[in-house]
Amino acid sequence: SYVLTQPPSVSVAPGQTATITCGGNHIGGKTVHWYQQNPGQAPVVVVYGDSDRPSGIPDRFSGSNSGNTATLTISRVEVGDEADYYCQVWDSSSDHVVFGGGTKLTVL
Amino acid sequence: EVQLVQSGGGLVQPGGSLRLSCAASGFTVSTNSMSWVRQAPGKGLDWVSMIFNVGDTHYADSVRGRFTISRDNSKNTLYLQMSSLRADDTAVYFCARVQTGYSGFLDYYYMDVWGKGTTVTVSS
Numbered sequence: 001s002y003v004l005t006q007p008p009s010v011s012v013a014p015g016q017t018a019t020i021t022c023g024g025n026h027i028g029g030k031t032v033h034w035y036q037q038n039p040g041q042a043p044v045v046v047v048y049g050d051s052d053r054p055s056g057i058p059d060r061f062s063g064s065n066s067g068n069t070a071t072l073t074i075s076r077v078e079v080g081d082e083a084d085y086y087c088q089v090w091d092s093s094s095d096h097v098v099f100g101g102g103t104k105l106t107v108l
Numbered sequence: 109e110v111q112l113v114q115s116g117g118g119l120v121q122p123g124g125s126l127r128l129s130c131a132a133s134g135f136t137v138s139t140n141s142m143s144w145v146r147q148a149p150g151k152g153l154d155w156v157s158m159i160f161n162v163g164d165t166h167y168a169d170s171v172r173g174r175f176t177i178s179r180d181n182s183k184n185t186l187y188l189q190m191s192s193l194r195a196d197d198t199a200v201y202f203c204a205r206v207q208t209g210y211s212g213f214l215d216y217y218y219m220d221v222w223g224k225g226t227t228v229t230v231s232s
Contacts, residue, residue, distance in 0.1 A: 031211045097155035098155065099152060100152075
């Protein structure tokens with residue numbers, strides 16, 4: 001089965017740029033989506049289709065995907081961005097939704 | 109307003125059964141693909157099952173043969189029937205609407221509307 005690998009944690013100071021990676025075999029050939037989840041709440045999609053943002057998501061959130069790594073970039077990080085972030089793909093070989101293990105973003 | 113209202117969680121003994129419900133408003137379940145995702149305490153998101161708008165169903169290996177996803181078009185509601193429950197099925201279960209896109213040669217799917225989640229605890 002297809003595996004997505006995320007770092008367990010990323011720390012960044014307010015105002016700086018946070019980069020969260022999602023590794024997978026030839027992930028550049030798949031389409032990656034990113035979710036933000038606050039404690040006790042449902043996930044919210046912040047980037048879909050590798051780099052598109054739903055309405056209402058600040059343009060500080062951006063995504064890219066190439067080779068074996070997809071990346072979620074959060075510019076000008078705010079305290080309110082502190083949350084867990086998950087990448088997700090559709091694995092057509094198994095017809096399964098696959099999530100990465102999640103990354104806890106800490107804003108110092 | 110587009111929303112999903114979940115119900116049906118609770119405490120169940122190992123080997124028991126439970127049915128989760130997810131009532132949709134603001135859109136039609138039957139013309140959308142829908143999914144269930146769970147999250148064990150302190151763990152990450154874990155996909156459980158999906159039903160496509162055309163009716164095809166897919167399951168995670170860990171639940172295939174024990175869980176059944178279905179929908180009632182007249183009630184605009186999605187269900188997850190769970191049987192032969194085990195302790196490791198303990199989790200918050202979320203239902204979600206699935207959006208479909210196309211990139212390159214393949215379709216892709218992501219979840220754009222989520223329910224608030226319902227807790228399932230499997231314990232004696």
